Each structure stands twice: as structure tokens, then as C-alpha cells.
Amino acid sequence: MRVGELSKRSGVPVATIKYYLREGLLPAGVLTSPNQAHYDDEHLRRLRLVRALVDVGGLSIASVRDVLVAVDTRDDSLHNKLGTVQEAITQPGSAELDPLAVKDVQEFFARQGATDCVDVTESHVTHMLATALSAARSVGHDDFRNLLDPYLEGLKIIARADLEYITRHGSPDDIIEGMVVGTLIGDAVLKAVRRLAHGQVSREVFGQRPPD
Amino acid sequence: MRVGELSKRSGVPVATIKYYLREGLLPAGVLTSPNQAHYDDEHLRRLRLVRALVDVGGLSIASVRDVLVAVDTRDDSLHNKLGTVQEAITQPGSAELDPLAVKDVQEFFARQGATDCVDVTESHVTHMLATALSAARSVGHDDFRNLLDPYLEGLKIIARADLEYITRHGSPDDIIEGMVVGTLIGDAVLKAVRRLAHGQVSREVFGQRPPD
Secondary structure (H helix, E strand, O other), X not given: OOHHHHHHHHOOOHHHHHHHHHOOOOOOOEEEXXXXXXXXXXXXXXXXXXXXXXXXXXXXXXXXXXXXXXXXXXXXXHHHHHHHHHHHOOOOOOOOOOHHHHXXXXXXXXXXXOHHHOOOOOOHHHHHHHHHHHHHHHOOOHHHHHHHHHHHHHXXXXXXXXXXXXXXXXXXXXXXXXXXXXXXXXXXXXXXXXHHHHHHHHHHHHOOOOOO | OOHHHHHHHHOOOHHHHHHHHHOOOOOOOEEEEOOEXXXXXXXXXXXXXXXXXXXXXXXXXXXXXXXXXXXXXXXXXXXXXXXXXXXXXXXXXXXXXXXXXXXXXHHHHHHHOOHHHOOOOOOHHHHHHHHHHHHHHHOOOHHHHHHHHHHHHHHHHHHHHHHHHHOOOOOHHHHHHHHHHHHHHHHHHHHHHHHHHHHHHXXXXXXXXXXX
């Protein structure tokens, strides 16, 4: 397809596609004449992935380039590639950490056998969790750590649905694009559905009681 | 206790306590002399709730006042009070909604029998969900709606743990304070633990496969 068709099918303006081409985020098309290049479905998939990283993930062009290098590394499992992308789309946060919250996270990870992301200085995910538990401790909710295990139990059900969702299509670019969208837009969906779940469970627990 | 002790036990500065007293967010203490008032555990609980609404929930003083009126309404169930507070701490969002996403949400709520929060113009929670599904649709993920049911299934496990957590203490103020902190800080904890769950499930699904 020509660049106009690529733009139409991806929803990305031609000027943006040309910018991505110049920045090396999209491989050049096959020249069919000095002024005309031909693009295929691989370009379309890559373009969708780049758009998800930029528009949904908010990544800089340089970060997108790093992610694409990881995605294109041949000798690596899809699991590792997904892990790399997940770290890239997770904001590290800059709040000060409560050492007790860090300890809570380390104990939780040790319990769960998640030995590859224990260090808060190395893993954005770990840092994000320690930041949230620090905030809870700062308002006197030291016991929040007790929620981590049931949270993980519920979230594994959700993660299985997510993985099923993103593997509908076979290509690695599509799977990774699905993970970016699923993780980031999924966070917002999850927040809203969580409030609905609270309402349903609160009705079960408090709905029949006389007013306090 | 005197105001100094109330400040120490709540972690809220004396000047802030005096400001809350002037704004009517905290009932006046019992005067023991012309310049000295006595506060009790009710004041401490109310102060913790106000702080959670202001510091964690980011509510304005006027919104806090509205929430406290709802909390103090005698003839209402705790379930309804929690619903009122949940709406108050949920940002409505201003993005344009995709009518198809609104329809997805309405069908989901109808399936789940959640008839009390179907209208996007009336419920912040509904609006939040429609906003997130609109964002998914805008990047070609119309099928995201299929994740709503498994999300709710996982989130009910989480909501039960949350409700158990916030009902450890008996007083309504403590329960509502726990819900504010649990909902808002819980969102951040959930985001982080979700990434861990993704990692664990991805390892199960992709970890053993040869690289693509």
C-alpha cells in the first residue's frame, strides 16, 4: 500500500508517519519509483505499536526506539520482551520511600517467589508499589500490606483475561501493542470497575443492615 | 485531650486543626476554661477522615463539608453513605465520550444488574468507565469491552478484601476513612500489583516458548 493508504488504515496522519520514518521508528518502504514507496502489513503493525507507545504510553521518541530494539531482539522470549516494555511504560515516581514500605514489598515479593524484581532501585514496578505503600503508611495505614496477597489473587484472574486478549493476534508487534494499550487503558478501566465491585460487595455486606 | 495532643495523635498540625474547626469540618471541643477546649476520640476519628478526604482524596473544603453531611445523615445505610463518598472522590473527567463506548458500559451494567449507576451524566463511576472504553476504541480496541466481565470477577475478590480491611474498626467515620484511603491509595497499589500479576502469568504462557 502507499503512504496514504497506510495513514487511512492506521488512523495516523501522513506527516506523522513521515516523522516516524525519519526517526527510524518505522522501517523504510520499498521504493517503487523515485518518489513512491510501498508499505505492507508489517508496517501497519509497527505503526500501531509506535502509536500505542507514544499516544497511550506517553513515551518519548528515544524511549520508543529503545523499546523497539528490545522487541526486535531475536534471541529473547516474548515474556522477556513484555517485561522490558512494561518497565518502559511504568513511571518510576519520585516520592520519598518509607523504608518499612520497601521492606513490606520485599517480603511480599519473596512470598510470591518474584525474585527478579525485588530491588526498588532497579524495577519501576517495585518502586511504584513501594511508593503506594509509603503513601498508605504516611496516613497511618501500615496494615495495607495485608491486602497485597488478595490483590494479587484477584489480579491473576484479570491478567489471564488480559493475556488471552492480547494473544488473539499472532504477531509479536500486535501482542506488544495489545499489552501497552491493555496495561495503560486497562488501568483506567480497572479503576472504574473496581468502584462498581465495591458497590456490589458493599450492598451485600451493608445493604441490609439498619443505619448506624 | 487538648489540641496539642489531638495534633500529635493525628499527625495533623495545630494550625490545620484550627482551620478545620473554623470551617466547621470538625465539631468544637468542650470548653474547660475560656481558652482551652477538650477533644475526644470522636474528634480524632473525624480528623483522620477529613485528612484522608483532603490529602488523599484531594477534595476541596466545600466538597469535604458535603461528604460530612452525607456521613452524618442518620436515616441512611452505610452502603448509601459509601456510595456518596465514592462518587465524591471519583473525578468525572472531561474527555469526549464515544457513543459506542457508552453503549458498551450500559450493556455491561445491565448484564450485571447494576441499575443504579447506568447513566453517564449522573454517575462519575459510569463516566470514568465510558471514558476509558472511549480511549480504547480510539486506538482500535473495540473488543476491550469483552474484558469487563473477567475484570469484575477479579475485582470482586479484591473488593471483599477491601471491605474486610475497612471494617476492622467499628465506627462509621473509620470505615469511611478506610474506604477513601483504600480506594485511592489502593488504585496505585493495584496498578503495581497488576504488573506483577502480568509478569507471573506471562511467564506461565510465554516463558517456555522458543523466541518468536
